[in-house]
Amino acid sequence: MKLFDVYPLFDVNIVKGQGCKVWDDKGQEYLDLYGGHAVISIGHSHPHYIEKVTEQLGKIAFYSNSVVNKLQAELAERLGKISGYEDYQLFLINSGAEANENALKLASFKNPDRNRVLACEKAFHGRTSLAVEMTHNRKIVAPINDNHHARFLPLNDLEPWIRELSRGDVAAVILEPIQGVGGVQMATPDFAKKLAYACKRFGAVLICDEIQCGYGRSGKFFAHQWLGIKPDIITVAKGIANGFPMGAVLISPEFEPVYGQLGTTFGGNHLACAAALAVLDVFEQENIVENAHETGEYLMEQLRQISSGETDVHSKHITDVRGRGLMIGIDLDIAHQSVRNPLIYQEHCFTGCAGTNTLRLLPPLCLTKAEADLFIEKLKNTLKTL
Secondary structure (H helix, E strand, C coil): CCCCCCCCCCCCCEEEEEECEEEECCCCEEEECCHHHHCCCCCECCHHHHHHHHHHHCCCCCCCCCCCCHHHHHHHHHHHHHHCCCCCEEEEECCHHHHHHHHHHHHHHHCCCCCEEEEECCCCCCCCHHHHHCCCCHHHCCHHHCCCCEEEECCCCHHHHHHHHCCCCEEEEEECCECCCCCCCECCHHHHHHHHHHHHHHCCEEEEECCCCCCCCCCCCCHHHHCCCCCCEEEECHHHHCCCCCEEEEECCCCCCCCCCCCCCCCCCHHHHHHHHHHHHHHHHHCHHHHHHHHHHHHHHHHHHHHHCCCCCCCCCEEEEEEECCEEEEEECCCCHHHHHHHHHCCCEECEEECCCEEEECCCCCCCHHHHHHHHHHHHHHHHCC
16 A cells, blocks of 8 residues: 555655754754644643653543543633633644534534635635635535535625625634635734624624634734634634644633534543643743744844845845744745745755745744744845845
8 A cells, every 4th residue: 555645745754853943864954944834832842741741641542532531621721721711611623624613513503594604715724524615725625515605705805794794694704813824814903803793793603713823823822812802713723732633622601512512532532631731831831922922023023134135135035024923924926936945955944835925934932033043044045046
């Protein structure tokens, strides 16, 4: 048997990680400005994380949700406090797509006579059945998923959202406060507040997809907290357990749980909860969220200086820099491969991408200013050759 070949791969075999650096099987060190799709929140191989996961593995890794698991209750209590959502309810699953699936199901249960969902142009919400239908990419929507529930509308242009909501058949609105795959496009506070008000007015459930932009990445615990809104449902995954597969749905107290309404085999297992609790420990002990804000602001300023000619390297190839915290988009006037490939193979630095012309930076939230400077040096070296 061979692997089902759906991933275009860089010819690099990563075998070890520490903090914001990884190493390949030849011993070559790389600076990691991508964190494995924003998954690595507290850094690779954090000693406290290793200790807590290993400790739990020595006790019990898994049992089903048919018995009490006090780690789940502890995680719910601590996540509520650190995020500012103590009155919400927590449902644990395995991935971001599952989080969005269950959020959309809850919205449909709440609005059983409505069958439409509004999502943003360039949205990415996952690859499973409902989630992929809400993803604005026709290439990955299979015919069986194409059930015409989603309507895609422009970000930060309120009028079409009001028009669609006023029809009275919208069950939910799903919004990435900062789009990831869409190119680090950010909702404005004015748009978000008016959209949230319209959802309340017309009875639609507001879901904030914080899978990539949440969990401290923006410099607040949730990116929507920059916007001054409080969604009915929040979905999280990626950085929640620093590489262990986990996702979650934070659910308003307005939703009353019913036995059997949602369910999962692996979600919220003992090992996953231990990993997630270790992440929260590090958040609290090492001021990770504050670091994401400070280092992100510093890094964006250095990038803007390159594009404006305020440094020794002036590159007109950088046309825009935007983001919050350590979620940063760098627009280029050339294909991102022209920069991303030499960064990996010559400068030994991982970044991400979006579309055809955007570099996407999603490093571990422990990135230091010295490591930000190292990235700037590597980027300058690459730009000099173009």
